[in-house]
Amino acid sequence: MKDYIVKIFKESCRVKEAFINDQLGKMVNVVETLTAALKAGNKILIFGNGGSAADAQHIAAEFVNRFIIERPPLPAIALTTDTSILTSIGNDYDFSEIFSKQVRALGQPGDIAWGISTSGNSPNVLKALELAKRMGLVTLALTGKDGGPIAKMADLCLNVSSSSTARIQETHITAGHAICELVDIKLFQKPDLK
Secondary structure: OHHHHHHHHHHHHHHHHHHHHHHHHHHHHHHHHHHHHHHOOOOEEEEEOOHHHHHHHHHHHHHHOOOOOOOOOOOEEEOOOOHHHHHHHHHHOOHHHOOHHHHHHHOOOOOEEEEEEOOOOOHHHHHHHHHHHHHOOEEEEEEEOOOHHHHHHOOEEEEEOOOOHHHHHHHHHHHHHHHHHHHHHHHHOOOOOO
16 A cells, blocks of 8 residues: 555656646746736636636635735635526526636636636636637636647646646646745735746
């Protein structure tokens, strides 16, 4: 059993290392884009399914409350949390509309629509990002595997090239934490950080 545990941790480290080697420049662009949007008074709408829904909530909480440093709250909303909205849209329309209808209601040009999909294929995430782009929001995606259609259409995409959902999710939350920390530093401590 110990060998199996070690194998899981080593694989997680390998996937994260491959991700950052491949996506470092894109991470910088994501941090710069989020920082600029928040400086301009825009908000972040974050959404995904299953574990990605939990990640959306986790990342939104880090922005709204605080991450590491004491600072004013930043506007971020997880579109995965209101069961009445989710179930009414799913019931009256279709599950594929649960995020796009919320983006339509809450999104403004210049806001960030941040979709998370480990497969890159989630129809409701794709539909919301497509609508967000038409509305003038900046579209950001966290994906896995080959990125799917979501990676192809998003303005910014961080893709974890792995077929393991668990390893993709672990890398997504590490990337989310790094993004939160760097946005905090750029907004409140070292705006000239390169």
